[in-house]
Amino acid sequence: MPILQPSSLHRTPKALDYGTYGLCTRVHKNARSTAVRARAGLRNSPLPGESRGAGAPAWRVSTRTVEPVKSRVTAQHVADRAGVSRSAVSRCFGDGQVSDDTRKRIETAAEELGYRPNAIARSLTGRSTGLVALLVAEMDNPHVDIVLKKLLLAIAEADKRALVIPETPRQDVTESTMHALDYQVDAIVVVGGTVSDRVVGQLRALDTPVFQFGRQLAGLGGVACDSHLGGLLGGQFLIRSGRTRIAYVTKTSSTDSNQRRRAGLAAALGAAGLPLLEELSEDNSFEGGYNAATRLFARLERPDALFCFNDMFALGALQAASAFRLRVPEDVAILGFDDIPMAAWPAFALSTLRPNLDAQIARLMAMIAEVCDGAPPRRTVDLVVPELVIRRTAC
Amino acid sequence: MPILQPSSLHRTPKALDYGTYGLCTRVHKNARSTAVRARAGLRNSPLPGESRGAGAPAWRVSTRTVEPVKSRVTAQHVADRAGVSRSAVSRCFGDGQVSDDTRKRIETAAEELGYRPNAIARSLTGRSTGLVALLVAEMDNPHVDIVLKKLLLAIAEADKRALVIPETPRQDVTESTMHALDYQVDAIVVVGGTVSDRVVGQLRALDTPVFQFGRQLAGLGGVACDSHLGGLLGGQFLIRSGRTRIAYVTKTSSTDSNQRRRAGLAAALGAAGLPLLEELSEDNSFEGGYNAATRLFARLERPDALFCFNDMFALGALQAASAFRLRVPEDVAILGFDDIPMAAWPAFALSTLRPNLDAQIARLMAMIAEVCDGAPPRRTVDLVVPELVIRRTAC
């Protein structure tokens, strides 16, 4: 056995740990209270890692100075040093009542020892874990990237921790969810629209609150952009700008949001007595948008406006227009959805619908806060109104 | 008190829980062993949520059928139902020795009850938590997005869970790290180059293994793209293609990788006896690249090649070239770094250096697996050779 180093300590077998470092081994449960320890002469015990109690420090086997161990400082260490009970330390770091004097001594001791309550142990007692699971399904969608990023930030700001569980080729979302539940998360957020209804149904049966982000499944609480309204607003805008042959570039995997956007557009067109042209993007990406737009532009009666399911499609369509030497927006207007950062780049200046993510996330965090406070989880979806962002490609 | 529902159960106060549902209240610790329970007539106890033991089911206060409670099934429930001890159940789900017969009965009982070991409780005993903390500093960098996404996938594939801790405006990385440590994570990965050396120094003092991704700080284990080699390869390539006035578009926040890329380029240019032009991007984005390139193109002696710190800069530079009506690559070659997905888009066809992320992540995951197996954490950085991807903008 080489000389023990702080960094190797925490993986040393338990018994050796105690033996080598001479930490007090408990005789029996709860025998480690202040009174008992005081009787044994352990009051105001030294820093963990230093010798404690009577007898030669067994661990000082070499002349090398062993630095104080940084972690594994428990509430008991702090209690010993402050001359109080473990309960007092717990109350001090929790929301219990502690006298000013006690608090001060505990805080000093904790500071000196570098104590931080073990979140894992803390949550075992039935309190919340402070963990929010993010189930992310569409990892290839840049808009989901942004949503994920913003959610991570919001969760950190809310002083919670995000457990991110992606849908992998090997594991579907159901299995992933079960993994999340193993950690007793306070809430689960399903991000991305591709999770199947069957899976969401299973989720709903759990006793952990589940929320959906970006979809509108009945009976499950969450937030979403009002996709129908977005489709309607976009359609009306294109109609007002004089377009008459409006095509919708739709997605292969027919998600909730896609259907709603299309329905909103169809409503606007129907009201104006205009037909709804349509083209399917076989691939959920820039490439797919490019190909779909290419097919549209090759039609005998070319559309004069493309309303794309999302910005990536729209950027692909923009590229296709350029390949056809079509002027945008003169020959063809192109409208996206999502307002990804790229949409604002001067190279594209894409007109689009902005889902107002910050508002959505604020609502979601409020819902999470509610269930953390003990309220039953919401069963309704808050819809957030999207905003029409007019840039160059449609105006 | 309204009728109890499964979904409200887990937030009901503990005592009420037991009382209302008639679950066995422990008389004293460890008195709940099979033998004791058998004596009390509790062997092969029913599903949790159903009545257990003798006496009228106290919870059946309404005619409404209460469905079996889905969670809060503990090892004890399974043990009772299978007629074995809690230890046996633990061994069955851990890596202990169990006879075939016992295993079968436990698995059946677990299946029927929907039991899953509580990861939180499990990790308290000193085993690993299965949690890997990802400290993400540069949340605005699309390349970091991709790294994060790939890391999430890799961690899930390795059957671990990712605790993502972003650097927020409110919390710096040190504080975030402390939060991560509260959860006893198995390892911490610092993603992104902007974490200050001071902070990384503090991290190193912890007893939780820390790895760096994408930077090369001495003494701290991790993986990174060989930025110096990348700079050298890119420089040599531009020189071979006949460029003589080569400019480096550099970053304001002077990270490790930036300095190394620049040094590699400088080495290549020095060997060829060529000068190193330089321009600073004030903003770490497309916009910044655009502006820096604009200043370069406005110089009296315009550079004939731009080597950009990253692809975003290069895309901005591309846009600037178009604004100056410069032909790419005839008038000016543009070379990026990172090979973000957009670089491959036909609209850009950006030549760039690909960091070989998959190789980096595979190495990192191997390092993490090592420390999970009890090995001391590596203190060296594995460098992965970047690959020159030649598309249209430099060839």
Next chain:
DNA sequence: CTGAAAGCGCTTACAG
């Protein structure tokens, strides 16, 4: 306000 005790759900020597 404070401490002793019991408990959270698990694992792991220990002794058969």
Next chain:
DNA sequence: CTGAAAGCGCTTACAG
């Protein structure tokens, strides 16, 4: 192989 017991680090009624 198996069970009884002790323990992980915390919290929370309970009784002063």
